[in-house]
Amino acid sequence: MIVITAPTGNIGHQVLDHVLAGDQPVRVIVRDPAKLPTDVRDRVEAIKGSHADPQVVTRAFDGADAVFWLLPPDRNAPSAEEAFVGFTRPAAEAMRRQGVKRVVDVSSLGRGTAPAGEAGYVTASLAMDDLIAGTGVAFRALTMPGFMDNMLRQARVIKERGMFFDVIAPDLRLPAVATRDIAAVATRLLLDTTWTGQEEVLVLGPEDLSCNDMAAVISEVLETPVAYRQVPIEALRAQLTGPGRSDAMVQGMLDMMIAVDNGLYGGIARTPQHAIDTPTTFRRWCEDVLKPAVRSA
Template sequence: MIVITAPTGNIGHQVLENVLADDRPVRVIVRDPAKLPADVRDRAEVVQGSHGDPDVAARAFQGADALFWLLPNNLGAPSVEASYLDFTRPAAAAMREQGVRRVVGVSALGRGTAYADKAGFVTASLAMDDMIADTGVDFRALAMPGFMDNLLRQVRGIKEQGAFYDTLAPDRRLPTVATREIAAVAARLLLDDTWSGQQEVPVLGPEDLSNDEMAAIASEVLETPVRYRQITGEALVERLADRGASGPMAHGMVDMMAAKDNGLDLGVTRTPQHAVETPTTFRRWCEYALKPAVRAA
């Protein structure tokens, strides 16, 4: 039995599609089953509720050979620690009690770097990994850079203003990855019952780009000028507050972005295998994801 959390989210629904294609027994944990496609409800066992709820986790993890672990996006949480660690703690106990064999989790790059202990969301994510590892499960933590798909949150600004915004220096080159490839790596590990032990799996994408370079590529694909505008941390806090973020969560995001600007995501050397497993370039992503989204906005 493969258990998948967050099955209606951007990454989770793609993991679910990939796993279902292999025709293995699948169980999903979801707050609102109506958000699942009808064919998924027919093919997967559904446990309703939050995977941060101890009773839900205990019920869902029974007989689990593999578990896909992904936190929900909770910008309104009272603290970064509550969002990551308090949410995960009951599930970690259920992993141990129910004898879950293998866990694949979405995490972050940065472990071992000088900024890992002051990187907001990333610091909490790495602590979450440690909590899961302490249960004794076989564990693969997918260590992520930024997601290309996050740019879709700024589609309207790209269409109406010809610009997107962030706090990173315009020339800071960093790795990014498409979520469909995160899902593919996660599904491959969930379906492979030959691995054991605990380790990080960096998921880097094929290239490092700056936001200025990304703007130039987006301009070419969209056939209209797109510019990158750097904003301050204070401006980002205000934007996140408008989206319902609590003060601690907004500042946790700012701390993470500051750490990335200082090289948090550059502690792992890309190998040829990374280009094989995650081949989608930013240009290709713009062609299949950004361009249709801008046209539809």
């Protein structure tokens, strides 16, 4: 039995589709089963509720061989630690109690490279990994940089203004990964019954690009000029602050972005295997995903 959390989200639904192509029974934890596609609903066992609920995860993890653990966004959490560690604590206890064999989670780069101070969501994410590892379960933490798919949030701005914005220095080269590659790596691990122990798995994408590099690629793919504009961190704070988002979660996002700009992803050694495991280049992603999104924005 493979259990998948957040099965209607951007990554989770892709993992679910891939796993259903195999022959393993699948169970999902979902707040609203009606949001599952009809053909999927008929092929999975759906446990209704939140995967932060002790009773829900106890039921869902009964007889589970593997669990895909992915947090939902909680913009109003009292702290980043509560959003990651607090949310995961009931599941970690259920993993141990129910004898789950293997867990794959979505985490972040930064262990060993994070600044001495607080790195916001990254610090909380790594603490979540430590909590899961402490159960003794066989564990693979998928540690990754920013997602290419985050650019979709600015599809309308790209279309209407010919630019996109971030707080990152324009020439700082960073890794980026497509969510479809994350889902593919997760699926391989979930279907593989042979691995043991606990490891971090670097999910880097095939290349490092700066925001200026990305602007050049987007311009070529869309066949129209697109520029990158760096904004001050306080401008991002103003954009994020508002109803439905706690001050602590805003600060957690800002702390993470500051850490990235200050070298959070520095010192990571690429190997040819990273391009094999996560082959989607930014150009290919722009052609397949961003271009249609911009056209329809």
